[in-house]
Amino acid sequence: MGREGESPDRCEEIPLHEREPERASLSPYTVKLDVFEGPLDLLLHLIKQEQVSIYDIPIARITEQYLDYLRRMEALDLTIASEYLVMAATLIYIKSKMLLPAPARAADEAEAEDPRQELVRRLLEYQKYKAAAELLWSRAEREQATFTRGRLETDETNPEVNATVFDLFRAFQRAMERLKERQELVIAREQITLAEKIAELRALFRERERVDITALFEAACSRRELLILFLAVLELVRVALIRLVQTERFGRILALRASDVDPEAEATALRMTRDDHAD
Amino acid sequence: MTMRIEELKPILEALIFTASEPITEQELAQILPEADRATLAAALEALRRDYEAEGRGLELRRIAGGYRICTRPEHHEYIRRYLKTRPSARLSMAALETLAVIAYKQPITLPEIQEIRGVNSARAVRTLLEKRLIEPKGRKPVVGRPILYGTSREFLIQFGLNDLSELPTLEDFEELTEGASVS
Structure with a gap:
């Protein structure tokens, strides 16, 4: 559980384009469990899959699905990174808060706080960086298709040319000194x-x-x-x-x-x- | 008696071709004291347009504050046939996400990165440091003095950027993702 890593994801270097189709065809019974970058990524996926608004998350339903995912991870004997468990606790907390009737005083106030507010803020922020990461990926894709001229072999990069007869003499002297010592x-x-x-x-x-x-x-x-x-x-x-x-x-x-x-x-x-x- | 644009263009082309890294206008100016700066800038721009206009296999690009001659991406298949290489291992999504957070929020500490991503990002940061895409930019004057990270010149080169302002703003992504999630 305390394993150091990004997520239960073990495919550090797999190119994105090989992973995306799997994510798209994700169904409850043929889940490839190694596609999420963390609890926020998983939540965004569940929200998209359920076709619900990020601003009005049906918290009970999403929590159930989230926990179901963790159970499947467990069934496959995957180590669940602690971040996933923290998020599970957060979801359950929000769910329980929403079940309670709002205190009368809070109802009067114009800004009765939605227990989901902080989670929504984090999801929206994360979503921006996820989009930015995808942009970087496509930029890297383009750059991988361009080539520049190779490095020229100059004196600087070629030590064999760089060494002079004086360097050789100095090396000899040093060897002699070492021998004396x-x-x-x-x-x-x-x-x-x-x-x-x-x-x-x-x-x-x-x-x-x-x-x-x-x-x-x-x-x-x-x-x-x-x-x-x-x-x-x-x-x-x-x-x-x-x-x-x-x-x-x-x-x-x-x-x-x-x-x-x-x-x-x-x-x-x-x-x-x-x-x-x-x- | 300063050099004319038409004289400068082939010299600049030869210099940019020879340089193994993007070569800056300032470096070119130092090599060419015969040219005044305005003419030099005009010649570079004229050269860039020449490459664009003629349907060439090469293009002159502005990268990391310098100039560089690169092949056009549409010919990559043929070049790979010659080089007998395949695209090299790319960054993982975890590393790219971390890089995106650093690029937009720099300078930023590891705990701050983890707060945004919601996961341990130590390994991703290490990968990015090893690939020299990010570099330490001092320490944050808070408890523990955590290291601040920012993107490097290598980041600009590898992602084909002239400077960070070429990246779309985070607000652009907001509009993009909002449209997607409301629908």
Whole structure:
């Protein structure tokens, strides 16, 4: 029921002229159920079939026929789009309202509202667009019968002509650069392991109390090295050898040797980095 | 010393023939600084009448604000024999209805389209976007900021329109349908 689609209609691309005759010969027992574009379309068809005026719809009769159509759809196991059910509810509501005697007060007023008014307005509006759609269809029909000269093959549309010897040289250069990058990556893979990086960092922190981690990250020359560095820093934080501090949000990250971490040293360190920033 | 109409006509014809899209009077004027605009317009009109008068297989049409040389529709059978093609898949009625609503009510949002058609129109809108017949024209400044849709230049080309004013007005359809439903 909540199926996304226009209607229970599954024939999206069938040309109109193949569908129209079916619609014209629609009789209660040989219904082709896939011809309506929605509840408004179905209602217009029923109104035309019954030869009644759109301004004075016999609501009981039309509602009965409308529901009958939905029942046939159900019998054929077609999913009924929710819009059809909403319209069914609307029709039944209008029908029940028309059965009730009009309130005395409303009868006095010149404009006692017809419960069908809103539906008639929607039908009339929809009918206009349906006619406009048919006009577009006939225009498209005419346009399909006209031809223009095919596209000329110019330099713009032909990339084989468009490429010069310089383009070729540039492509070669790019390929060489890619090759170089790949070689660097292989060397890096052989040289650095996570254990080695951790050892390297431990050595660094034996010498220094304060290391700018952001700078360390920036110095990494490959994705892999960056990743290993990141994991190594996490590891050192985990074993509580270092502590990470940040001077400001999104600012540079500093690592402090954990044994030296006391409130005063931290404050000094922060002050110093702020001075760095000021430069 | 400006070019005369008779000099301009064959040049314009050659240019319009070469252009793969409708070529505008402004584009032609840029290519032909030798001609003044009034003469250019007169030459285009004279060329169009030549095509009309001589019982030719081609016609010069005004499409999407430009000029284009097209075959006449009455010869389509012979052209199809040569091209060995059949008319391509047309738009569904659902897509055409949606296109009609957009053409007359643009810029319009999807919920507004659905209100008029009484059915979910998301798929039809997607089809029309894929075929480049409609395009987004910004967003409506209401809750949810829904996308506003309008017809494209491709719409004018595919439906053989010079501009939107060539479409009959909605009131014309009203008279038409009223006559039908009252009878």
